[in-house]
Amino acid sequence: xxxxxxxxxxxxxxxxxxxxxxxxxxxxxxxxxxxxxxxxxxxxxxxxxxxxxxxxxxxxxxxxxxxxxxxxxxxxxxxxxxxxxxxxxxxxxxxxxxxxxxxxxxxxxxxxxxxxxxxxxxxxxxxxxxxxxxxxxxxxxxxxxxxxxxxxxxxxxxxxxxxxxxxxxxxxxxxxxxxxxxxxxxxxxxxxxxxxxxxxxxxxxxxxxxxxxxxxx
Numbered sequence: 001x002x003x004x005x006x007x008x009x010x011x012x013x014x015x016x017x018x019x020x021x022x023x024x025x026x027x028x029x030x031x032x033x034x035x036x037x038x039x040x041x042x043x044x045x046x047x048x049x050x051x052x053x054x055x056x057x058x059x060x061x062x063x064x065x066x067x068x069x070x071x072x073x074x075x076x077x078x079x080x081x082x083x084x085x086x087x088x089x090x091x092x093x094x095x096x097x098x099x100x101x102x103x104x105x106x107x108x109x110x111x112x113x114x115x116x117x118x119x120x121x122x123x124x125x126x127x128x129x130x131x132x133x134x135x136x137x138x139x140x141x142x143x144x145x146x147x148x149x150x151x152x153x154x155x156x157x158x159x160x161x162x163x164x165x166x167x168x169x170x171x172x173x174x175x176x177x178x179x180x181x182x183x184x185x186x187x188x189x190x191x192x193x194x195x196x197x198x199x200x201x202x203x204x205x206x207x208x209x210x211x212x213x214x215x216x217x
Contacts, residue, residue, distance in 0.1 A: 030069040036098060038077050050079045050095065084110055125196050137193060137206040191217050 044052070054072040058064035080095050087093050093114060107120040128136060186207045193203050200214045207214075 032071050032073055034073045034075065036075045036077065040076050040078050041074055048079060050077075051075050051091075084108060090114070122196050125198075130202075133198070133202070134206060137189070137198070137203075187213070187217065190214050 041052070052074050054074070055068070056066040056070060058066075075095065077095065077099050080099065082092060082096065084096065087096055087110065093111060093116065097111070097116065097119065101123055104120070104123075107117065111120070125133065125136065186209055190203050190207055190209055190213075193206075194200070194214070194217060200211050203209065203214050204211050
């Protein structure tokens with residue numbers, strides 16, 4: 001934990017000037033290092049606290065802190081024994097989900113409306129084999145293509161129709177809209193799957209977008 005805490009501390013203390021040189025900002029930035037453990041820490045094995053926060057203090061005087069802004073937090077999963085029915089706080093739901101994620105085939109009703117939908121979606125995608133992931137991407141692309149084409153064609157068609165006359169404008173607007181809709185759908189699909197952690201190479205294969213276009217999102 002201490003090793004990993006040095007990286008954000010360095011990034012906060014060392015600043016690069018516009019001319020490429022570096023300057024030092026004295027004092028630590030606020031850094032929290034969180035370790036989620038599937039074992040009980042030997043420091044206080046009989047303590048029932050699932051989450052414990054530590055700070056760096058003087059050996060001689062524990063009231064003297066090296067910095068109040070650098071903290072170390074441990075989450076000891078074996079100490080969490082609540083059942084699904086006993087969950088009450090957002091913290092309870094998050095820790096339970098970390099422990100039991102591999103056991104779920106779908107999101108339990110207890111989690112509905114609590115803001116965990118995106119996490120379950122990512123977990124579902126991550127558990128798929130590569131072929132299933134490609135199929136999932138293809139189906140989502142098709143769905144987004146259809147939605148984007150319809151929405152863009154209609155909106156652009158109406159705008160063009162107002163300027164050029166309804167009959168001519170709707171026809172031309174739909175053609176423009178479908179073309180733009182397809183491009184927008186591909187970009188939106190790529191953006192969604194980047195958020196899911198899908199590699200740029202796989203997204204490029206599925207959407208036809210270049211790696212440069214994907215990395216620019």
